[in-house]
Amino acid sequence: MRKGCDTLFWNRKNQIPTGIGAADFAGAGSPLKFNSVEFRDGQQSLIATRMTTEDMIPLLSRMDAVGYDSMEMWGGATFDVAIRFLKEDPWERVRTFKKYVKKTPLKMVLRAQNLVGYKAYPDDIVEKFIEKAAEAGIDIFLIFDALQDLRNCESAFRAVKKAGKKIEGSVQYNISPFHTTEVFVQNALEQEHMGASLMHVEDMAGLMTPNAAYELISALKKALKIPVHLHCHCTGGMAEMAYWEAIRAGVDGLDVCVSSMSMGPAHPPIESFVSALKGTSRDPKIDVGQFKSINKDFIDIRKKYSNFETKLIGVDVGCLEHQIPGGMLSNLESQLFAMKLYDRLPEVLEEVTRVRADMGYPPLATPSSQMCGAQATTNVLTGNRYSMVSKEIKDYCRGMYGMPPGPVDPVLLEKALGEEIPSTKKPADLLEPGFEKAKAESSCLARTEEDILTHALFPNYAPDFFKVKYGL
Template sequence: MIRKLLIRDLTLRDGQQSAFATRMSQKQIDRVLPFYKEAGFYAMEIWGGAVPDSIMRYLEEDPWERLEKIKVAVGDASKLAALSRGRNLFGYNPYPDKLIKGFCRNSIESGLDIMRIFDALNDVENIKSTVRYVKRFGGMADCAVCYTIDPYHSAVERIVAALHGHPLHKPVFTNEYFLNKALQMVALGADMITIKDMSGLIPPGRSAEMVRLFKKHLKVPVDFHTHCTPGYGLASVLAAIVNGVDIVDTNIWYFAGGTAAPAVELVYVFCKKMGIELDINMEAIARINAHLLDIRKELSAFDMAKQLPKPFNPLTDRIPNEIDRFFNDAIDAARKDKEDDLLLFCRAIEEYFDFPEPDELVKKAQIPGGMYTNMVAQLKQLGQSDLLEKAMSLIPRVRMDAGLPPLVTPTSQIIGAQAVSCALDQLKGRPMYSNPSNQFIALVKGEYGKTPVPVDPEFRLKITGSRDEVPYDPSDYEMQENPLVEEMETRLAENEKEILLLELFPMMAHNFLSKKKHVHVTT
């Protein structure tokens, strides 16, 4: 029996968000949609994440219209998918069930098929409501386990900590930890489980172990998602495929590699050699790619890599023998769990095609690329760029103090900003945490959910004024003000969809709706 591998295309959401700061306009998307209808991807991720905020903020476009227009163009040819941050939805704060319910219902009514749901703390309680409502309204719940790693501590740091009576913790983020989270999600009703490596930090050996473990114990399909930033992406995707993963996330050629996911064209070459059927139309994908080249040039001001890969169409272009041999050697290394060889061969393939080199700073720092660039920008703004190394060195301590949260939006930004603040405290001779941010206080208090490691009550007292954990209380939520429009006898947000935008993105939605309707509002 021929094995089939499903492909989730990320190009129109995570791809353009990772590589081009979510600046792809509806007009640009419209140019490729006819070919997407023919491409035959299992799913297309096109919404959620930063899209609703960014397209209002920068493009003055309606997020609901984007979803609805793509649905009209693609129909049922591919499932449409979105990314949700669980109780945080597409924003950065926890929201009550009535808003989660409204977003899920309107998303599915507007054409969404799959909601990928994750929580920044891997707190399964925080995804319960979204899973329930997505399934109630006829969607599929794709529950994502956020991959992260334990902080690195040198042998000297471990000895010093032990001598002071504060031995460093044993590893928390084991394969069993991730499997346990996945099993809890399946018990909630997850229709599939995604291993979500938002930072590209999962090496191929770990990818292989986790896929084998998940396939052994889970009765639902397993999806693998990673990025290429530190150089593991292609090798880790190949390791996942060799070890039986059901779905992999990819981008189309000119939107692939670098800070984004690996290219579907390279996955196609690997799968053809292994006799794995992808069931996608590579001719249609090549037509999409021709338009993506033009669109990438149009987005050059936001291009993270500034480096185009060589043109390549696996249906028509011959791969030189020495490079073709690297594909065969990579497959052999993946099958034999030879991680170093696998990385070597995949990197050689990427070099040949001129994909960006691994980001060694991100690899060494073991933090997401976006978190690193945010810290650099924050210090530059403060005129303290020389403090970067010190701030980076404080991340493990700040993270441990806060309960060891995974580093993914929004916790990555919270920890990074607080590490910068602590570095400034030390520079000025003040105690660390002299200026905790409101978000850091909320994290330590417990408002974002349960952290992987309990926060020390004495530290919580220092930061929040109380030893007690205080979880998020939805009864305290106050709806945003919906101002009166002067020229019309109505409110700025006239329907449920507009009200939902106003709730999640108060300033952005206020500005967007005002410009859209060409109105002045009064409070």
């Protein structure tokens, strides 16, 4: 036998190597789980969230049969895009999914106190929204706060528990002087104590290196009693390597897209990992053949929405600096393109890096990514940094979004607030109850409690949407 061959044996039946390499996984014997994100973050990253429910329906039964652990299909940008651009009721999308998806739990992404909007909402709005979302068919609430200020998650956690649904906590991975493995682990532990039954690690900008993935997942698995899932975007070209190292570290699940909706600013393809793990202790035992027809239909959908297709094909190593998430990149592209200013995108991305530092290094999850991106765009187009400061940045500096990870730059603070002193209180504690007020404001058009919530979240867009919905 040749030198070295005594450590590797060939399994002819399965045509895969067995032995040391095949067993080199923490958590051996535990099949890897997958969360489908095509209908939410996948399309948000690739086609600016423009896919309609009608286009999704033909795929749902086949996607339900794949064997996913969950299907993320609501929340994020899906809600406001539905009412603003698609003129369809986002609440009906959940009910429609529930008709076709019989086995796979449905998941939504909830921006904690910001829900599916871009600011903090009163506790009564948070509680009612979660109650109605659970009634519509959401089984798992993936709750995150963009600043990782867990005070902003308390009301949402309580409401999900009351509804009897599952809480998935979230750690927003990013790189800054204020974010370390120890900080991420401590934050995750606090969420576990608050009631999370699953922990989600979100690498929204595709920054995570393979070594960082192994280190963080290993630390979380050691510290937590609950399962850990990893979510990476392929923007930086390292997501698949990061996933493999996470598997070695014992990660319980991965967020994936089918291959025709993968890569670029989206997510790694499920087929690659199903194939790579075949015959190992982490084998999910999912049939790759079933993706053929699914991929064909998604290809057709992408062609239909080609006008919204991201231009960022391949790898953008610049994400290691600007740290903008995949979904934000595609929307920023489309906005600049519509303004006939797409050639200024590199300047905007460079300015994002500077603005984020000025803001105290917030993770660029929604809504901090939108705030940072919009302010960076304004700075570039005016040619005078902070000569115009957005209302959202002013509220951020006031403390209306929570506590920034690091100190806000004094120049930005002065430009935004002048002599005003920022608040250190929980943002929701500064808000009056909002449901009855929204009910009164929308009484001429809203017919259900879901309508009232839609108005409460997006009062500028809801009236036009209701007129279309009810044929007024």
